[in-house]
Amino acid sequence: MRRIRAVTAVVAVVGVMVLAGCGASGNDSATSGDAAPAPAAKQGSGSGESGSEESAGEANPQAPSAGKTDSGAGGGKEQPAITRAIIKTGSLTVEGDDVSGMRQKAVAAIAGLEGQVASEDTGSDSDGKITRSNLVLKVPTKSFETAIQRLSDLGKRLQIHQESTDVTEQVIDVASRIESQRASLDRMRALMAKANTIGEIVSVESELTRREADLESLLAKQKNLSLQTELATLTLTLTEKGKPPVETVKEPDKGFVAGLKGGWNAFTAAFSAIATAVGALLPFLVLLAIILVPLWRFRSKLRRQPAAVPVTGPPAAPNSGQ
Known part of the structure; x- marks a missing residue:
């Protein structure tokens, strides 16, 4: 009986498991059957959206995307343009028959460009005729090339040299240091107003004086850079035809x-x-050496010779009879 019950129980368990498996497969098949149209509908909706986007793109092909709009809105602010600070220098040698006339025309041409003659070295012969002239000219940097062209037309150009130096970084650095120094001076003046003791006043005043001197030095440097960038330096050498050019007069170091x-x-x-x-x-040293060296050797030789020892006879024998 026990075996029959055990077999019956096993058969019942197996039957339940079979029925459960069949039910699960039926449910899966039903579910897959019911869910099959859903991906198609989803795909259909996706194709519809892409179709709408394509139609919108065809309707307005130049419309920027959202990302481009944002980047454009973010990059709307343009960085301020930096004006380059250039120091220009040059030299020019012109040859002609009438140096005096060329000099007058050169001065007039530079004055027409709002320039000036910084220095001049002019020479003449025994008859008073100007045969050479050396002019150091200051012209606005924007008119530097125009000045060279006009001066070259005075006669035959023998030599030309141009040089440009970019000092933009120096100008920006000096301006930044001046701003920082002024802010530092304002802080020191505020501390000066709050100082109570004599020691504090003396200390703050000494530091204030030092920083004011530094600021004045920076301002002078800024002014010098400004003058060099605003006015170009051009050395003009005018010489008579057939004679060597005048040597350029250089500024002292x-x-x-x-x-x-x-x-x-x-x-x-x-x-x-x-x-x-x-x-x-x-x-004189050679002559002294010729005289003194033999004397020194002779003296050394005398010192080396031994002194003469006196010769004495044998001692007297003692008198035995006495």
Whole structure:
């Protein structure tokens, strides 16, 4: 009986499992059958959306996308344009028959360009006729090329040299340092107003004086850069036909370069003086050496010879009879 019950129980369990499997497969098939139209509908809706987008794109082909609009709106602010600061210099040599006439025309041409003559070195012959002229001209930087062209038309151009130096970074750096220095001075003045003791007043006043001196130095540098960028320097050499050109007069060096050149010139001058003195004394030194060296050797030889020892006889024998 127990075996029959066990077999019956096993059969019942297997039957339940079979029925459950059939039910699950039926449900899956039903579900797949019911859900089959859904992806088609979804695909249909997607194609409809893409179709609407394509139609919208055809209707307005130049319409920017949202991303482009945002980037355009974000990049609407343009960066301020930086004006380049350029220092221009040059030299020009012109040859002609009438140096005096060329000089007058050159001065008039520069004045017409709102320029000026910074320095002049003009020479003439024994009859008073001007045969050479060297002019250092200052012209607006924007008119630099025009000035070269007009001056070249005065005669035959023999030599031309142009040079441009970009100092934009220096100009921006100096302007930034000036702004920072002024803000620092304002803070120091505020501290000066709050100082109570004499020690605090002296300390703040000393620092304030130092920073004011630094600001004045920066302002002077800014002014110098401004002048150099606004006015170009052009050295004009006018020479008579058939004669060598006049040597260009260079501006004297200043600052470290001038000090270095001065020190080198002093060193070479001192060395030249010492070398001259040694050269003048050398014959006398040779003569003294010729005289003194033999004397010194003779004296040394005398010192090496031993002194003469006196010769004494044998000692007297003692008197035995006494």
